[in-house]
Amino acid sequence: xxxxxxxxxxxxxxxxxxxxxxxxxxxxxxxxxxxxxxxxxxxxxxxxxxxxxxxxxxxxxxxxxxxxxxxxxxxxxxxxxxxxxxxxxxxxxxxxxxxxxxxxxxxxxxxxxxxxxxxxxxxxxxxxxxxxxxxxxxxxxxxxxxxxxxxxxxxxxxxxxxxxxxxxxxxxxxxxxxxxxxxx
Numbered sequence: 001x002x003x004x005x006x007x008x009x010x011x012x013x014x015x016x017x018x019x020x021x022x023x024x025x026x027x028x029x030x031x032x033x034x035x036x037x038x039x040x041x042x043x044x045x046x047x048x049x050x051x052x053x054x055x056x057x058x059x060x061x062x063x064x065x066x067x068x069x070x071x072x073x074x075x076x077x078x079x080x081x082x083x084x085x086x087x088x089x090x091x092x093x094x095x096x097x098x099x100x101x102x103x104x105x106x107x108x109x110x111x112x113x114x115x116x117x118x119x120x121x122x123x124x125x126x127x128x129x130x131x132x133x134x135x136x137x138x139x140x141x142x143x144x145x146x147x148x149x150x151x152x153x154x155x156x157x158x159x160x161x162x163x164x165x166x167x168x169x170x171x172x173x174x175x176x177x178x179x180x181x182x183x184x
Contacts, residue, residue, distance in 0.1 A: 018126030022079030039081035
């Protein structure tokens with residue numbers, strides 16, 4: 001799927017109650033970049049603001065307060081990182097769940113996402129791990145970005161939909177935090 005494209009997950013797949021969002025990348029020989037790339041998930045309201053800092057799920061905070069979104073300790077199927085979403089348990093005040101990647105500060109300074117050979121987001125059916133959709137490969141279009149909002153799962157007319165975002169940030173996690181109202 002290309003940037004801006006969306007699909008009606010629960011309308012197309014009646015009975016879909018859970019999904020796994022998986023991020024896969026290829027950093028080639030850039031081991032420092034590979035080791036410092038982080039996937040995170042933001043549970044946001046209708047104004048696109050995180051409900052709280054506790055609604056930012058990443059390696060130091062593996063689940064949302066309500067446990068509807070949980071980062072998996074071991075990714076499967078060729079993904080580097082995965083997060084599981086129980087669509088039936090997501091609180092009503094969560095309008096969208098945004099998946100981002102960013103380069104962690106520290107030894108990865110002077111690295112950019114433009115150094116990646118490939119970067120994709122997949123949506124899998126939690127029940128059987130069937131791949132439902134896959135984003136375009138962002139790798140070829142990245143340049144100086146140090147963070148990227150890959151895609152989002154969002155509510156629409158009583159259903160859950162998925163949209164490919166591809167929104168880049170040159171200020172890393174600080175840029176994402178500013179856009180989504182996080183105080184990191």
